[in-house]
Amino acid sequence: MKVFLSEEEIPRQWYNLAADLPTPLLPPLGPDGNPVRPEDLSPVFPMNLIEQEVSDKRWIDIPEEVLQLLYQWRPSPLHRAVYLEKALKTPARIYYKNEGVSPAGSHKPNTAVPQAWYNKQFGIERLTTETGAGQWGSALSYACALVGLKCKVFMVRISFEQKPFRKLMMNVWGAECVPSPSTETKTGRDILEHDPDTPGSLGIAISEAVETAVADTTGKTRYSLGSVLNHVLLHQTIIGLEAKKQLAKIGEKKVDVVIGCAGGGSNFAGLSFPFVLDKINGAQIDIIPVEPTSCPTLTRAPFAYDHGDVAKMTPLLPMHSLGHEFVSPPIHAGGLRYHGMAPLVSAAVVEGLLTPKAMNQLKCYESALFWARTEGFIPAPETSHAIAAVIDEAVKAREEGKEKVILFNWSGHGLMDLKGYESYMEGRLTDYPLPEEDLQKSLKSIENLPKPKVAKTGRW
Amino acid sequence: MVRIASSPYEDLETGCPMLGHPVPLRYCLEPGSELPCRRIVLCWQERFDIAGLLREVLTPEQLEELEKAPKQKISQLLELVAKVKKGS
Structure with missing residues (x-):
């Protein structure tokens, strides 16, 4: 089952989450330590994109000429994954945006x-x-x-x-x-x-x-x-905005779970931000960015932020998949600090609007194969993280006997990534779960570290 | 550039979330820059004591540098712009 929008029905504005974040983003800092001004960015970006980067307008018009170009593959179809649903015997209705139909094969x-x-x-x-x-x-x-x-x-x-x-x-x-x-x-x-x-x-x-x-x-x-920056995420919101129209077209009034894989954050943001707006306005939606357990950013990285530069790198202590609050083992007194995620996504995590989840690679490949053998399309390895989380949610819905609506972003095909599939099918991939003993040792090593401030409203 | 003594793990591979394809550990240790990749602990901690390895082979100054909070993308770009302008 596929739901199409005609070209006339394509969304004509992008959605800017920066306008609605309960705790506003602070501007990034320049080399002099002062907030970056738009003109500082002019050697690298044109001013019309800089205006979008720093904009706090909620809706930004998509120029007609851009729409004419996007029509080469947009609106992208919304599929219902009926074959997967049947195979899983789940009462959940699973929908996905097929971003693999673009000429380059992804959402990019x-x-x-x-x-x-x-x-x-x-x-x-x-x-x-x-x-x-x-x-x-x-x-x-x-x-x-x-x-x-x-x-x-x-x-x-x-x-x-x-x-x-x-x-x-x-x-x-x-x-x-x-x-x-x-x-x-x-x-x-x-x-x-x-x-x-x-x-x-x-x-x-x-x-x-x-x-x-x-x-x-x-x-x-x-x-x-192609990722991380606000204007990049803005452009990607056409995915979620189309999805809302497509769901409405077939009478789906409420989405329960929204899922996307999260690397730099752009494909996840593209699908989810319009639903984050609904959540800010009171809707009950689980919005889940999924990342690999092999290199987690949102679920494990300590988002330490330099003093005086709050909100975007505040420490996150979400539940680790083993059920522990976990921060990566410090290699030195302060621990490794890494932040590779889009500031808007990080801020939404800190605020509690998103619930990050990590998936191990074997489960992801297993899910990707299950997907390919039911729904047909071969997903990109990163897309398989979202699929693994979708299968988890669908099985949970079956066990709970709930008719949930699950929506996710099928961010791209994996036809250029078949070597990874080969490694998996030949049994050359393994997972390396962190031993409990090491986990406890790591936790002990950080227990006396000062707890950084977290800038959030506490509503979610 | 950091030259790290051979490790029994250096041929192990993991998917690099930055590049989008598998890379061996030796790449993460020496990714064409003066320090190991900032993600190296996150990406390898589940497989062996990468933090211990780094403590053995890096100087305290290098460890400190590796631990510094990375700048936001925009700030990184502006630093590059300043560097290019200074050099021209």
């Missing part, structure tokens, strides 16, 4: 296309970016081809060598993709001189992409980022 073009369009409007002629496995690089390459921009992608060398097909996709769309570090930037040359065999890193690739944009004295080059 939802922001790549508007970003390319806004840059073009601003008079920009070339975009630069960095990419790892190539999902973002290929999405931006496609978007630049649509609007007539040149595109230069710095692909981390280790990924460039492991993922040749994504590089070829970028080339097909007319983009130039070079392994990073490259000889084309001062950053790259310096690194190669010191270590010619370096595998590269995202940090180096970002440096090269930013240098290329900023060093262009014509002012016609800008940089583009």
